[in-house]
Amino acid sequence: xxxxxxxxxxxxxxxxxxxxxxxxxxxxxxxxxVSKTQSPEVIRRVAALRQIDFGENQLQEALxxxxxxxxxxxxxxxIGSIQTNKCRDIATHFDWVHSVDRLKIANRLSNLRSxxxxxxxIFLQVNLQGEKTKSGITPGELTSIAxxxxxxxxxxxxxxxxxxxxxxNFERQRxxxxxxxxxx
Numbered sequence: 001x002x003x004x005x006x007x008x009x010x011x012x013x014x015x016x017x018x019x020x021x022x023x024x025x026x027x028x029x030x031x032x033x034v035s036k037t038q039s040p041e042v043i044r045r046v047a048a049l050r051q052i053d054f055g056e057n058q059l060q061e062a063l064x065x066x067x068x069x070x071x072x073x074x075x076x077x078x079i080g081s082i083q084t085n086k087c088r089d090i091a092t093h094f095d096w097v098h099s100v101d102r103l104k105i106a107n108r109l110s111n112l113r114s115x116x117x118x119x120x121x122i123f124l125q126v127n128l129q130g131e132k133t134k135s136g137i138t139p140g141e142l143t144s145i146a147x148x149x150x151x152x153x154x155x156x157x158x159x160x161x162x163x164x165x166x167x168x169n170f171e172r173q174r175x176x177x178x179x180x181x182x183x184x
């Protein structure tokens with residue numbers, strides 16, 4: 001089995017190659033290492049490779065890791081679905097939230113984020129394909145919700161995200177994401 005260091009190096013090189021292939025500026029794509037189920041020791045090893053962005057979707061597990069690894073300059077991303085009762089901890093301990101799917105959640109995050117802290121970076125989750133099993137804002141609601149979120153004092157709307165239906169055809173996969181780019 002390849003070491004975690006080798007896997008990270010290979011993935012990082014693939015990412016930089018993709019930036020070139022698709023005309024993106026070098027270093028413009030952020031690699032978020034999804035660290036759920038990984039121990040603080042493994043995260044520390046990956047952080048030693050200059051990986052600073054880590055994504056978690058299990059709040060209690062994440063809070064434990066954030067505390068243990070507080071000596072590192074990590075940027076923590078919450079990538080899971082958000083229940084109202086978890087907003088306080090998310091607003092307090094995370095730098096980014098990738099899954100804001102309702103204005104109610106955005107309002108709570110803003111209200112619970114300290115005014116002394118930098119604004120919480122968020123992505124609005126869009127349900128592009130109208131899937132019943134996925135949460136997210138419909139494309140028709142997006143403009144009004146994005147406008148309301150833009151006015152919230154402790155949030156910084158950084159973009160949109162979607163979790164489309166798995167697609168093996170790369171060009172069809174890109175078509176779905178081009179719809180997201182148009183909405184943005």
